[in-house]
Amino acid sequence: MDSGSHGLILGIETSCDETAAAVVRRGREMLSNMVASQIAVHAPYGGVVPELASREHLRNVLPVVRAALAEAGVTWPELDAVAVTEGPGLAGALLVGISFAKALACALDKPLIAVNHLEGHIHAVLLEEARRRMATSRETGESLHPSREQSQSNGPILALVVSGGHTHLYLAREQNENTSSRAGNWTYRNIGRTVDDAAGEAFDKVAKLLGLGYPGGPWVDALAPHGNPDAVPFTFSQIKAKAHRRGDPDALDPMRETYFSFSGIKTAVLRYVHVYEMENSIEARRAALAALPDAKPEDALRLCDGRTLDLIASFQRSVIDDLRRKTFRAAEAFDAEQVIVSGGVAANRELRVRFTAEAAERHLSVAFPSIALATDNAAMIAAAAWPKFAAGAFADELLTAEPALTLGR
Ligand code: KG4
Ligand code: ZN
Numbered sequence: 001m002d003s004g005s006h007g008l009i010l011g012i013e014t015s016c017d018e019t020a021a022a023v024v025r026r027g028r029e030m031l032s033n034m035v036a037s038q039i040a041v042h043a044p045y046g047g048v049v050p051e052l053a054s055r056e057h058l059r060n061v062l063p064v065v066r067a068a069l070a071e072a073g074v075t076w077p078e079l080d081a082v083a084v085t086e087g088p089g090l091a092g093a094l095l096v097g098i099s100f101a102k103a104l105a106c107a108l109d110k111p112l113i114a115v116n117h118l119e120g121h122i123h124a125v126l127l128e129e130a131r132r133r134m135a136t137s138r139e140t141g142e143s144l145h146p147s148r149e150q151s152q153s154n155g156p157i158l159a160l161v162v163s164g165g166h167t168h169l170y171l172a173r174e175q176n177e178n179t180s181s182r183a184g185n186w187t188y189r190n191i192g193r194t195v196d197d198a199a200g201e202a203f204d205k206v207a208k209l210l211g212l213g214y215p216g217g218p219w220v221d222a223l224a225p226h227g228n229p230d231a232v233p234f235t236f237s238q239i240k241a242k243a244h245r246r247g248d249p250d251a252l253d254p255m256r257e258t259y260f261s262f263s264g265i266k267t268a269v270l271r272y273v274h275v276y277e278m279e280n281s282i283e284a285r286r287a288a289l290a291a292l293p294d295a296k297p298e299d300a301l302r303l304c305d306g307r308t309l310d311l312i313a314s315f316q317r318s319v320i321d322d323l324r325r326k327t328f329r330a331a332e333a334f335d336a337e338q339v340i341v342s343g344g345v346a347a348n349r350e351l352r353v354r355f356t357a358e359a360a361e362r363h364l365s366v367a368f369p370s371i372a373l374a375t376d377n378a379a380m381i382a383a384a385a386w387p388k389f390a391a392g393a394f395a396d397e398l399l400t401a402e403p404a405l406t407l408g409r
Pocket of ligand 1: 162163165166203216217221343344345347349374376
């Protein structure tokens with residue numbers, strides 16, 4: 001690392017439907033965080049249209065990057081590196097960010113850093129923790145130490161990344177070999193995943209089939225407190241490790257590997273709708289919301305009867321409880337000393353309340369990103385790039401989009 005550098009990293013994120021750019025100093029000081037959302041473009045289709053997403057990224061990327069630099073008060077030559085999401089995500093969407101970042105890094109003669117989007121979500125929480133610690137050390141007059149080891153012990157972190165595209169559990173560890181740069185080296189082990197839909201996808205599909213807005217998570221979140229979460233008893237089947245069933249001796253102990261499945265609950269909601277003949281009222285709600293110029297969950301609340309609100313509340317409670325039970329069981333199995341939850345679904349209010357209560361009972365710490373950093377953003381990409389910058393782990397010229405990129409073993 002150049003000793004004269006300020007550690008100013010520009011992050012660029014275009015993996016799905018948000019064009020985002022941010023400037024973060026040394027992985028812990030967020031100087032700007034700009035997001036151009038494409039929700040209005042995709043809403044009429046009830047889901048992200050990949051082709052439209054790529055075009056919107058192309059339209060937005062330069063204005064968003066310029067805005068991020070202006071907000072941060074940083075000029076192009078002052079940047080130390082350009083970081084970009086390599087994957088996972090939509091191929092065409094990723095290519096826009098990567099092409100732009102490559103060209104920019106080349107023009108500025110600065111290093112390019114490739115970041116895994118999933119690692120980014122984990123670093124959204126670590127960034128804000130580092131920021132909080134920095135504020136505390138300023139108040140107490142202690143010197144600043146950006147890596148965790150200075151202020152906490154270095155046990156593993158159990159990270160639940162839960163979004164529209166992902167439901168993963170990772171065991172994250174920081175190895176502080178690189179003490180001179182004070183930026184640890186993070187390693188990840190993937191110890192849980194969904195076998196079908198992601199949790200956010202279930203929120204989106206259920207909201208869609210109940211005639212609510214897009215994306216569905218915030219609508220379900222807003223309406224659920226108005227219903228009875230115990231009204232509809234949904235059950236989750238136990239999913240066994242396939243490899244273990246085949247007798248694979250190298251398979252992980254099934255108690256130590258976690259499987260989620262969210263396609264069944266979506267089908268159960270659909271069945272409930274048929275049994276109680278709710279189709280006509282759903283269509284009426286859909287039409288009424290479509291007729292409003294800027295429909296909000298408050299509008300939907302007036303259009304929902306008690307049975308619908310109970311169904312929404314029960315669906316949310318079931319999904320959150322399944323995430324909570326399995327996450328804390330894994331935290332115990334792996335002796336994690338902290339649980340972090342990140343990704344769009346981490347914005348959910350009931351999730352935060354129930355995870356916080358369970359963590360308190362177990363004397364574990366739990367952390368969530370602020371709402372702005374829960375959903376896709378580029379500050380998390382710039383923050384995750386910092387340890388790579390410090391270690392000189394730069395992307396080569398052949399970098400391309402990796403739509404199916406995984407994180408950890
Ligand atoms: O992380 P994100 O912005 O994009 C992906 O990487 O997928 O997550 C978007 C997902 C959507 O499925 C959305 O419905 C869900 O996060 N979401 C929520 C909430 N806010 C966003 N789900 C539940 N409750 C929320 N408050
Ligand atoms: Zn995401």
